[in-house]
């Protein structure tokens with residue numbers, strides 16, 4: 001298999017940033033790297049625990065990962081990082097349905113823990129928090145929202161020292177508008193107002209973070225992530241402090257590369 005070379009690499013704090021020519025190269029490179037990391041973990045432990053983001057920005061990455069050879073998915077425990085509250089049961093917009101379609105239904109992980117948006121939010125946050133706490137999280141595969149959110153930790157609710165592992169949040173308007181612009185919902189009125197999300201300390205507790213951020217609509221968020229001071233005004237800035245976060249961007253989200 002040919003390796004896909006980034007056209008530019010740099011460090012932002014402790015975070016390794018790789019810039020690819022376009023989103024398909026970004027997705028393929030990230031998928032292969034994540035597969036290699038999973039293989040390495042599976043060689044040294046019985047179970048590997050991974051949290052996945054559910055968004056169009058992850059499509060190329062998830063497709064590559066789903067096609068990766070020699071991965072024993074039966075020893076993988078999978079989680080997702082957020083879920084809307086208030087969608088009809090089985091709605092294609094739910095993040096559980098998205099991941100079942102894009103990945104879980106193809107690779108059949110040994111265990112998939114779905115967030116249940118129909119349960120009482122308080123009870124569901126506790127239940128999911130307990131499942132997450134059963135053992136360390138090995139890998140989180142995430143994206144960055146246009147407002148710099150990680151999962152559904154939008155700037156008004158993001159807390160780098162959140163005491164809760166999973167919480168109920170009200171979504172901010174930039175985040176809800178993005179879902180319409182991404183083609184996930186026909187209008188703002190149909191985007192749920194509330195959601196459950198893993199909190200930032202849980203996401204950052206993973207040994208490895210793979211962060212895939214393609215597309216021109218993310219250029220502002222990528223620039224802020226790399227250059228703005230670290231604060232919840234742009235939650236993704238905290239990624240620069242994780243010791244093993246790799247961020248995959250393309251020329252649309254990064255901007256021009258000058259050598």
Ligand SMILES: O=P(O)(O)OC[C@H]1O[C@](O)(CO)[C@@H](O)[C@@H]1O
Nearest residue numbers: 053054055057143144145151152
């Ligand atoms: O790349 P996108 O579509 O902005 O998604 C970024 C994040 O938003 C979510 O889709 C919803 O919070 C997450 O699953 C994902 O990490």
